[in-house]
Amino acid sequence: DSGVTQTPKHLITATGQRVTLRCSPRSGDLSVYWYQQSLDQGLQFLIQYYNGEERAKGNILERFSAQQFPDLHSELNLSSLELGDSALYFCASSGGLAGSMYEQYFGPGTRLTVT
Amino acid sequence: GQQLNQSPQSMFIQEGEDVSMNCTSSSIFNTWLWYKQDPGEGPVLLIALYKAGELTSNGRLTAQFGITRKDSFLNISASIPSDVGIYFCAGQLRSNSGYALNFGKGTSLLVTP
Numbered sequence: 001d002s003g004v005t006q007t008p009k010h011l012i013t014a015t016g017q018r019v020t021l022r023c024s025p026r027s028g029d030l031s032v033y034w035y036q037q038s039l040d041q042g043l044q045f046l047i048q049y050y051n052g053e054e055r056a057k058g059n060i061l062e063r064f065s066a067q068q069f070p071d072l073h074s075e076l077n078l079s080s081l082e083l084g085d086s087a088l089y090f091c092a093s094s095g096g097l098a099g100s101m102y103e104q105y106f107g108p109g110t111r112l113t114v115t
Numbered sequence: 116g117q118q119l120n121q122s123p124q125s126m127f128i129q130e131g132e133d134v135s136m137n138c139t140s141s142s143i144f145n146t147w148l149w150y151k152q153d154p155g156e157g158p159v160l161l162i163a164l165y166k167a168g169e170l171t172s173n174g175r176l177t178a179q180f181g182i183t184r185k186d187s188f189l190n191i192s193a194s195i196p197s198d199v200g201i202y203f204c205a206g207q208l209r210s211n212s213g214y215a216l217n218f219g220k221g222t223s224l225l226v227t228p
Contacts, residue, residue: 002157033215043158043203043218056213090157094214102146102165102207102214106157 003027004107006091012113018079021110025072025093031055032074033094033104034066038087049074050095081114088112117142121204121219129227134191136222138204146207147180147187148216151200158203162189194226 003026013019025032034046036059045058049068060066063081068074078085088111092104121138128134138147146165150158162173164180164187171178177190187204201223205216 002159004157031214035216042220043205043216045215045217048213048215050213056215058215092216100163102209103148103160103163104214104216105160106150108157109155111155 002105002107004091004093004105006089006107006110008110009108010111010113012115013081014115015081015083017081017114018077019081019112021076021078021089021091021112023074023076023091023093023107025074025091026105029093029095029105030072031093031095031101032068032072033092034060034074034076035090035092035106036087037090037109043090046076078112083114086112086114117144117206117208117217119204119206119217119219121222123222124220125223125225127225127227128194130195132194134194134198134224135188136202136204137186137188138206138219139186140206140217141185142206143184144206144217145184145209147178148205148207149176149178149187149189150203150205152203152221153200161202191224194224196226196228199224199226 005024030051046060048056066076091107149161152158162178169180201221204219
């Protein structure tokens with residue numbers, strides 16, 4: 001158990017809809033990262049937040065947005081969903097007092113299916 | 116992100132054999148990390164490497180940070196059935212603009228008893 005929690009575990013929705021994925025980082029970790037994993041693209045970095053502020057952006061679509069709240073949990077919002085958005089979405093955290101800023105620990109993921 | 120080339124794509128070995136896999140990049144990284152992922156689970160961190168030439172072990176696993184900083188290697192000795200899974204390398208630049216990981220496509224390992 002990495003200490004990173006994600007909800008929900010599975011999500012099935014229709015095209016055009018909007019969903020919110022939630023992540024709680026390991027206790028004390030200040031950075032949260034979101035990654036998308038698909039069969040054709042592999043694991044792709046989407047976005048990083050550090051202590052509530054956006055720190056880095058990767059291959060994140062304009063239809064996607066994220067935020068990190070004062071209690072350090074993060075949400076990834078996916079809107080106007082398309083079939084191609086079906087994937088595993090992972091949250092990772094790093095930067096706790098007991099660990100390295102650079103080592104990222106992954107949650108169990110949310111499997112999104114768009115029908 | 117940076118493109119990482121991970122090889123081999125898959126390996127099918129017998130229990131007790133040693134395994135080697137590697138990852139190369141056209142760009143330099145400051146950190147290399149190796150992860151293992153089981154079906155339906157999140158990647159689990161195995162080893163982190165921070166210096167060129169560094170050799171680090173974690174039980175039967177040994178990883179090395181290449182001298183050119185553009186490659187890394189992972190060896191598994193005396194494989195056992197529970198080593199089955201997908202192994203990913205990840206390179207990290209560690210810049211002021213963040214610590215995003217760039218992943219390879221993975222090496223799928225199958226171990227027969």
